[in-house]
Amino acid sequence: MPKQPDIILMVLDTQRADRLSCYGYPFGTSPHLDSFAEEAALFSRAVAPGQWTIPTHASIFTGLYPSQHTVDQMDSVLPTAVTTLAERLTNAGYFTAGFSHNPLIGMVANGLDRGFQSFNNFNYLGAGLLSVNLSSPSRSGGVTTRLRGTARFLVAETLGYSQKTPLDIFAPFSLPVWKKFLHWRRASKVAKVEDSLRMASELFLNREGTSSGQPIFAFINL
Structure with missing residues (x-):
């Protein structure tokens, strides 16, 4: 087992908090998240730094506001001087992998996949x-x-x-x-959401591609 903890960053893109039962929705829509939330920190006043995918993910990956990282348009590219979370964790010895069902993260050359040693895009959703x-x-x-x-x-x-x-x-x-604005970096794979989650799970279970004792950071966008 790695000395440093494994890290999973999962994004449910465009998910409404008021439709999750752990946030008070009367129907049991998220039993597994509910169970996890019972033993974790549940933020009741979290505010996204941007109103859509690209600037928000750029903020998640850099810790900066959109006005600082400047990735706020379809043709924006993250400045090379700005270090990403994946780059920091790679430098800290982590194996970094991405799994995304959103073409704006990973397929577009906007710099948001910088620092990931492995990145998989899926188009089924x-x-x-x-x-x-x-x-x-x-x-x-x-x-x-x-x-x-x-x-x-x-x-x-x-x-x-x-x-x-x-x-x-x-x-x-x-x-x-x-x-005119975008450059597709890679082709996407056809997979259901559960298939991509299975691939991410297998990475942690089998640790293929990692060195002995190396911790894993996985970013998952559903």
């Missing part, structure tokens, strides 16, 4: 949400159904969830807008 919410049958049929299909295509292609090649007629509205 987004693709599943898109196919359920945008492709469902419409009572009005016809035009609405076709619009939903077009919207799903554009969003899926823009975020990299589909394997299809985008049609040229859609080019002004989809990929070039993102590609």
